[in-house]
Amino acid sequence: xxxxxxxxxxxxxxxxxxxxxxxxxxxxxxxxxxxxxxxxxxxxxxxxxxxxxxxxxxxxxxxxxxxxxxxxxxxxxxxxxxxxxxxxxxxxxxxxxxxxxxxxxxxxxxxxxxxxxxxxxxxxxxxxxxxxxxxxxxxxxxxxxxxxxxxxxxxxxxxxxxxxxxxxxxxxxxxxxxxxxxxxxxxxxxxxxxxxxxxxxxxxxxxxxxxxxxxxxxxxxxxxxxxxxxxxxxxxxxxxxxxxxxxxxxxxxxxxxxxxxxxxxxxxxxxxxxxxxxxxxxxxxxxxxxxxxxxxxxxxxxxxxxxxxxxxxxxxxxxxxxxxxxxxxxxxxxxxxxxxxxxxxxxxxxxxxxxxxxxxxxxxxxxxxxxxxxxxxxxxxxxxxxxxxxxxxxxxxxxxxxxxxxxxxxxxxxxxxxxxxxxxxxxxxxxxxxxxxxxxxxxxxxxxxxxxxxxxxxxxxxxxxxxxxxxxxxxxxxxxxxxxxxxxxxxxxxxxxxxxxxxxxxxxxxxxxxxxxxxxxxxxxxxxxxxxxxxxxxxxxxxxxxxxxxxxxxxxxxxxxxxxxxxxxxxxxxxxxxxxxxxxxxxxxxxxxxxxxxxxxxxxxxxxxxxxxxxxxxxxxxxxxxxxxxxxxxxxxxxxxxxxxxxxxxxxxxxxxxxxxxxxxxxxxxxxxxxxxxxxxxxxxxxxxxxxxxxxxxxxxxxxxxxxxxxxxxxxxxxxxxxxxxxxxxxxxxxxxxxxxxxxxxxxxxxxxxxxxxxxxxxxxxxxxxxxxxxxxxxxxxxxxxxxxxxxxxxxxxxxxxxxxxxxxxxxxxxxxxxxxxxxxxxxxxxxxxxxxxxxxxxxxxxxxxxxxxxxxxxxxxxxxxxxxxxxxxxxxxxxxxxxxxxxxxxxxxxxxxxxxxxxxxxxxxxxxxxxxxxxxxx
Ligand SMILES: *[C@@H]1O[C@H](CO)[C@@H](O)[C@H](O)[C@H]1NC(C)=O
Ligand SMILES: *[C@@H]1O[C@H](CO)[C@@H](O)[C@H](O)[C@H]1NC(C)=O
Numbered sequence: 001x002x003x004x005x006x007x008x009x010x011x012x013x014x015x016x017x018x019x020x021x022x023x024x025x026x027x028x029x030x031x032x033x034x035x036x037x038x039x040x041x042x043x044x045x046x047x048x049x050x051x052x053x054x055x056x057x058x059x060x061x062x063x064x065x066x067x068x069x070x071x072x073x074x075x076x077x078x079x080x081x082x083x084x085x086x087x088x089x090x091x092x093x094x095x096x097x098x099x100x101x102x103x104x105x106x107x108x109x110x111x112x113x114x115x116x117x118x119x120x121x122x123x124x125x126x127x128x129x130x131x132x133x134x135x136x137x138x139x140x141x142x143x144x145x146x147x148x149x150x151x152x153x154x155x156x157x158x159x160x161x162x163x164x165x166x167x168x169x170x171x172x173x174x175x176x177x178x179x180x181x182x183x184x185x186x187x188x189x190x191x192x193x194x195x196x197x198x199x200x201x202x203x204x205x206x207x208x209x210x211x212x213x214x215x216x217x218x219x220x221x222x223x224x225x226x227x228x229x230x231x232x233x234x235x236x237x238x239x240x241x242x243x244x245x246x247x248x249x250x251x252x253x254x255x256x257x258x259x260x261x262x263x264x265x266x267x268x269x270x271x272x273x274x275x276x277x278x279x280x281x282x283x284x285x286x287x288x289x290x291x292x293x294x295x296x297x298x299x300x301x302x303x304x305x306x307x308x309x310x311x312x313x314x315x316x317x318x319x320x321x322x323x324x325x326x327x328x329x330x331x332x333x334x335x336x337x338x339x340x341x342x343x344x345x346x347x348x349x350x351x352x353x354x355x356x357x358x359x360x361x362x363x364x365x366x367x368x369x370x371x372x373x374x375x376x377x378x379x380x381x382x383x384x385x386x387x388x389x390x391x392x393x394x395x396x397x398x399x400x401x402x403x404x405x406x407x408x409x410x411x412x413x414x415x416x417x418x419x420x421x422x423x424x425x426x427x428x429x430x431x432x433x434x435x436x437x438x439x440x441x442x443x444x445x446x447x448x449x450x451x452x453x454x455x456x457x458x459x460x461x462x463x464x465x466x467x468x469x470x471x472x473x474x475x476x477x478x479x480x481x482x483x484x485x486x487x488x489x490x491x492x493x494x495x496x497x498x499x500x501x502x503x504x505x506x507x508x509x510x511x512x513x514x515x516x517x518x519x520x521x522x523x524x525x526x527x528x529x530x531x532x533x534x535x536x537x538x539x540x541x542x543x544x545x546x547x548x549x550x551x552x553x554x555x556x557x558x559x560x561x562x563x564x565x566x567x568x569x570x571x572x573x574x575x576x577x578x579x580x581x582x583x584x585x586x587x588x589x590x591x592x593x594x595x596x597x598x599x600x601x602x603x604x605x606x607x608x609x610x611x612x613x614x615x616x617x618x619x620x621x622x623x624x625x626x627x628x629x630x631x632x633x634x635x636x637x638x639x640x641x642x643x644x645x646x647x648x649x650x651x652x653x654x655x656x657x658x659x660x661x662x663x664x665x666x667x668x669x670x671x672x673x674x675x676x677x678x679x680x681x682x683x684x685x686x687x688x689x690x691x692x693x694x695x696x697x698x699x700x701x702x703x704x705x706x707x708x709x710x711x712x713x714x715x716x717x718x719x720x721x722x723x724x725x726x727x728x729x730x731x732x733x734x735x736x737x738x739x740x741x742x743x744x745x746x747x748x749x750x751x752x753x754x755x756x757x758x759x760x761x762x763x764x765x766x767x768x769x770x771x772x773x774x775x776x777x778x779x780x781x782x783x784x785x786x787x788x789x790x791x792x793x794x795x796x797x798x799x800x801x802x803x804x805x806x807x808x809x810x811x812x813x814x815x816x817x818x819x820x821x822x823x824x825x826x827x828x829x830x831x832x833x834x835x836x837x838x839x840x841x842x843x844x845x846x847x848x849x850x851x852x853x854x855x856x857x858x859x860x861x862x863x864x865x866x867x868x869x870x871x872x873x874x875x876x877x878x879x880x881x882x883x884x885x886x887x888x889x890x891x892x893x894x895x896x897x898x899x900x901x902x903x904x905x906x907x908x909x910x911x912x913x914x915x916x917x918x919x920x921x922x923x
Pocket of ligand 2: 792807868870
C-alpha cells in the first residue's frame, strides 16, 4: 500500500478530490532537479580527464594502479580483480579520501571467488591482463578498459569518457563582503577543477518543501559501459516498462531510487520500489555480457543505442574496416559511494545470468506452499472473515495455500500485536488453517508507531535503535500509524533485537506456520522527500541515508528471513515477501510489483517486469492479481489469473476500497474458468519446484526470455509478452480484451515443434503465428524433446498433494528422444541440504524411457508413485509396455494410443518415485 491511499482519504475529508487518477509526478525528482545527476549527465563525451599511471602492478589475481584526474589533480586507486567464471571486478576509490565511502557489499553472497590473472602484454599505451579465455586491456591515457572474450571485444568501460568521480572536499568559505561568489576550497590553482563547486545544489539542495543539508557536498560517481555488438540491453529493475531497455536520448535516464510511488503508471523510466543495478547486453553475434554496478545510493542510468542514429559517438573506433557493429551504452550515475563494477563476460545468456548470481546469490529453495495460490486483501476484517473465505475455497473446489492479513490485524498499526476485538483467537484461527494444510502470512512493516504504550517504541527509544537526525535526535516521520520512527537495521544490535521479536513466545498468536510480508520498506515516509527518508539522516556507523538508501529494504527482509529461520530452530525454510529490494534480495524471499492497478496495461506490464527481475537474479516475482487499485471486470479478472498462473509468485491482493474479488463473486462461468486455471497451476507445481531447485543450484532464472535459449533469433530480442518457464514451456498470456486470436512467436527455427498443452496440437512453423484463443485458457506449449512432471489430483492445498502420484508428459522429438528432470523432497525443511532428496532425470530414447538419479548419494523416502505417462509424437505400432524396477521386477503395462491427438498413454506403472526404473515400449 502506498501513501496516496491515506492521502486520498485525507483529501476526501477536506474536499471532494478523491482518487485523482495516476501518479503525481511533481512528487518525484527529474534528473535535472537532482544536482548530482545534472552534473554527471552534462559530462561531454570524448574528453575524459582520467589517466592511468603506467606504474601498474600485476599480482596473482589483481592488477592495481593509480588513476589521476587531470582537471582536479586528485589521485585514485584502481584495482582490477580476476574472478571465477569469466568475471572481472573493477574497484576505484580516492587515494586519500577525507572520509570513507559506503560499499554495498551486503549485496554479495560471499567474497567473490578470485581467479589468477597474468600479464599478457604491456606497451607505452596499454597493458593487457587476463586468463586463457578472457582479457582486460587497460589504456593509460585517456583511461579506458576493454574486455575481451577470446579475441572478441565485448565490453568497454569509459569508452565514451563519461567517467566522473567527485572527490570529497571541504566546503568553500563564503568570500568576504564585496567580492562576488564563493572562494573555491582547496582547489589547486594549477587545475581548472571539476565544476562541481559552482553547482548551486552541490552543498545543499531543496526539493519542494524539503531541505537536504548535504554536509559532505558533491561526491557523485559515474562511468559508461559499452556493449559491443549488442542489439539490446536488459535489466536495471524495477521499472514498469518494456523488458528491452529504451534509449533515454529523449527522456530522463532510468532511475534507481526505491520509492513508494502512489498509483504508478506504465512508465519506462520512473523509479519504483526496488533497485537492482545490473544490465545485460545481448546481440546475435556478440552473445551476452553484463555489468553489475554495486552502489546503494540513488542511481540513474542513461541508455544510448547505435540504433538511434549515431547517438553513440564514434569516439573509439572499435571495429576496423567498414562493417558497423551494433552497440548499446549504459551510463551509470550514483550520488555517493564508490565505483565497484563487475564485468560478466558470458558468452551465453544463461552464462551471464549465472555469473551475476554467483556474485549476489541465488534464491534458496522455497517451501512448496509458497508456489501455490495466495489469497490476500487489505483487509480480511476479522477471524470470521478469514475462516469464511478459506471455507469458500473448499466449497467452490478451489485450491489455495495461504491466507494473508494486511495492516488492519494489528492493534493500531503496532506490529507484533493483534487487534484483539477482531482477532480474539489468532492461534485458533491459524490452527484452523493449518488443519486444512494452509498457512497464514501477516504483514510487518518497518515504521514504528511513536506510542508510549508500545513496547517496541519504548525499547527503540531507550536503547537508541532509531535512525537519527544529524543532531542525534530520533527521526520522526509519518506513516500508517501516524507519527513513526524507523529502527536502523544496519546496526547488528537492532537486527538482533528485531529478530527476537519473532520468537513464538514474544509474537503471541503466531506459530511456525505464520509467515511474513514486509511492505513499505523503501522506506515509505508519507511526509518525507519523495515519500521516503531525508538523505541526511544518520544510520549506524555514521552513514548517511543517502549512502545506503537502495539497500535499506533488503536489510529489513534479510533480518526477517533470519528471524523466521531461527524461530523454527533452523528447521523450516522461511517465507518472506518484500516490496523493496536490492541486488542480493533474492536470497531472502519473494517480491511483488507493488501497488498496480486493475487495468489491462498493468496486466500487460507484469510480464516484462518479472522477466526483468528474473534475469537480474530475482525469479520469485508476481503481481497483484486483478490489480491493487480499481475493480477488474470478469474478462480482465480471468485473463489476469491465467497470466499469473505462469509467474513464479501467484497472489491475489486488493485495496481496502475495492470490491471483494474472491473467484466466486464473479459468477459461475468466471469461477469455473478460474478454478481450472488454479488447478492447472497446481498440476504443474512439480515443474515449478524442480525449476526453483535448479535455480538454487545453477543460478539460472526460473522464467526466461525467449532469447535465453534461442540467442541468435533476433526477432525474439524484444518479445516480452511471452516467456519460457524453464526451457520446456512457452507461455503466451492474453493481455488485451476481446481477442479471439493472438500472435505467438515459436522459437527454434523449425527444428523444434511446440505442442499445445491442452490439445497436444503440434506447431511446427517457426516465428510469429496467429493462433485462436478462447476465454477458457491461454496458449501454453511444451517443447518437443522435453519431459515435464505433473500431478493431476484435485486438492485443496500443496500439503494435501504431497504424496500424490506423478504424471509424466513426454514429447518425443523427431529422433524419438526426450529428457526432463524432477526434484522431490519434504517440501518444507532443510533436510534436503543433508542429502534427503531425489533428483531424477527421465530419458526417452526410441523405445525406452528411463528414470535415473542424478545424485546417487541422495535419498528420500517418498510415498509418491508414477501414475501415468503420456507420450506425444510417439513411436508407431506400440502394443504394450514393460516396466523394470528393483522392487517390482518386470511388470506388463497397458499402452494405448489416443487417436484424436496421437498421444500414447502408459497407465499405472505404479513404481515408487524413490527407485530407478525403465519402461520398454513393445512394438
Ligand atoms: C475454528 O474452526 C471451528 C470449526 O469450524 C470454528 O467453530 C471456530 O470458530 C474457528 N475458530 C476461529 C478462530 O476461526
Ligand atoms: C487429469 O485427470 C483428469 C480427471 O481424472 C483427466 O480427465 C485428465 O485426463 C488427466 N490429465 C492428465 C494429463 O493426466
